[in-house]
Amino acid sequence: MAVFAYQGRNAQGDKVSGTLEGAESGEIADQLFKLGISPLEIRLAQGVASAAHTVSLFERFMREKKIEPLELMLFSRQMHTLLKAGVPIMRALAGLQESSQNPAFTAVLQDMRESLDSGRELSAALRRHPRVFSSFYVSMVQVGEMTGMLDETFMRLYSHLEFEKDMKERIKGAMRYPMMVLAAMGIAIVIVNIFVIPAFAKVFAGFHTELPLMTRMLMGFSSFMVDFWPLLLAMAIAAVVGFRAYINTLEGRYRWDKYKLEIPIAGKIIMKSTLARFARSMALAFKSGIPIIQGLNVVAMVVDNEFMRSRIEQMRDGVERGESILRTAVATGVFNSTVLQMIAVGEETGDMDGLMFEIAGMYERDVEYEVKTLAQQIEPIMIVVLGVLVLILALGIFLPMWDLGRAALHR
Numbered sequence: 001m002a003v004f005a006y007q008g009r010n011a012q013g014d015k016v017s018g019t020l021e022g023a024e025s026g027e028i029a030d031q032l033f034k035l036g037i038s039p040l041e042i043r044l045a046q047g048v049a050s051a052a053h054t055v056s057l058f059e060r061f062m063r064e065k066k067i068e069p070l071e072l073m074l075f076s077r078q079m080h081t082l083l084k085a086g087v088p089i090m091r092a093l094a095g096l097q098e099s100s101q102n103p104a105f106t107a108v109l110q111d112m113r114e115s116l117d118s119g120r121e122l123s124a125a126l127r128r129h130p131r132v133f134s135s136f137y138v139s140m141v142q143v144g145e146m147t148g149m150l151d152e153t154f155m156r157l158y159s160h161l162e163f164e165k166d167m168k169e170r171i172k173g174a175m176r177y178p179m180m181v182l183a184a185m186g187i188a189i190v191i192v193n194i195f196v197i198p199a200f201a202k203v204f205a206g207f208h209t210e211l212p213l214m215t216r217m218l219m220g221f222s223s224f225m226v227d228f229w230p231l232l233l234a235m236a237i238a239a240v241v242g243f244r245a246y247i248n249t250l251e252g253r254y255r256w257d258k259y260k261l262e263i264p265i266a267g268k269i270i271m272k273s274t275l276a277r278f279a280r281s282m283a284l285a286f287k288s289g290i291p292i293i294q295g296l297n298v299v300a301m302v303v304d305n306e307f308m309r310s311r312i313e314q315m316r317d318g319v320e321r322g323e324s325i326l327r328t329a330v331a332t333g334v335f336n337s338t339v340l341q342m343i344a345v346g347e348e349t350g351d352m353d354g355l356m357f358e359i360a361g362m363y364e365r366d367v368e369y370e371v372k373t374l375a376q377q378i379e380p381i382m383i384v385v386l387g388v389l390v391l392i393l394a395l396g397i398f399l400p401m402w403d404l405g406r407a408a409l410h411r
Contacts (some may be wrong), residue, residue, distance in 0.1 A: 004028045004044060008037040009297060029127045038135065038297060067105050067132050073161045080154035090116060108132055121145055136281060136302045143288045156284050163280055167273045170371050175266060178378050185386070192393065197222035204400050211400050218396035258307040265377050269370045274305050275334065276363035278312065283356035292319055308334070325352070
């Protein structure tokens with residue numbers, strides 16, 4: 001038996017931590033759920049654990065990280081089809097295991113079958129693989145088991161995963177164009193300062209006269225880059241490493257995620273896509289019968305933004321105190337008046353899942369429009385930036401030549 005350290009949330013939503021003994025992390029997760037604790041992190045607490053156990057954890061990590069979201073979508077759709085056709089779960093998993101082309105996912109399915117053979121429920125078997133199945137996914141399956149609607153649950157999960165994939169692709173597509181333009185501008189600046197300006201500097205040196213201020217600044221910056229490029233490269237690498245280390249901290253991730261939402265043009269796309277993900281996840285939770293506090297807990301884990309996660313947890317705390325969803329949503333300060341009005345109508349009519357789907361659809365349409373018009377919004381800014389750079393280079397390089405020509409005419 002090994003000792004595991006865990007962090008989780010109790011039924012009141014408070015963070016708790018401690019240690020438990022068990023053969024593996026999946027067994028610890030089962031113990032925590034029996035105690036009413038939703039696990040957030042489970043790890044070995046002692047270095048005296050058996051080598052075999054350590055190796056098995058490492059192998060599980062290595063194989064689970066190779067599983068793509070598309071494969072999880074296919075699994076959800078196939079489980080819906082098989083269960084709807086009346087195929088028993090064990091036979092369905094066996095069939096999927098035989099047809100799987102990914103050895104990593106085949107190993108996961110084999111472990112799930114062994115867990116079911118040992119008497120565990122399907123949700124407990126999924127919980128043993130947190131890198132493959134998120135807390136939201138497991139909670140949805142658990143509710144499907146309780147309500148006897150596993151086939152419908154898997155179909156809803158398929159739709160949710162498809163939406164998540166679509167949102168991520170849209171955000172990546174939206175950021176691809178500006179990132180490529182910025183990268184091209186950065187490369188152009190480096191080439192000009194290392195190769196072009198030094199060539200002109202040799203010509204200007206033969207003038208034996210005082211050069212314009214703009215030219216002296218360009219030549220000074222170029223000389224600095226040529227002489228100290230190893231230092232600049234080391235500083236750039238250190239900045240990237242330091243930034244990644246900072247955003248891996250809780251405070252750093254919170255500040256960076258908050259700043260991303262304030263970036264001109266791109267920030268509103270990220271904000272709307274995050275709110276669309278939140279609204280659709282909440283709609284699925286309401287529709288599946290998950291209690292609102294538990295639903296807000298699992299949705300907070302789904303939202304890939306620490307700032308938004310803190311706002312959702314703020315909503316959860318308000319609901320726990322007996323406040324309405326509308327009041328807690330107003331307190332977060334992230335929803336516009338139209339969305340708040342729809343939440344108010346949903347609370348009055350008892351159709352929160354339907355209204356949340358409407359909110360998700362509204363944000364999705366906004367994101368789609370913003371992505372389509374992104375190039376049109378960015379082009380004027382890029383043109384101005386490029387124009388300023390060209391003007392600086394032109395003034396710095398051609399002013400001395402113009403002064404030389406004017407002096408020659410006076411002679």
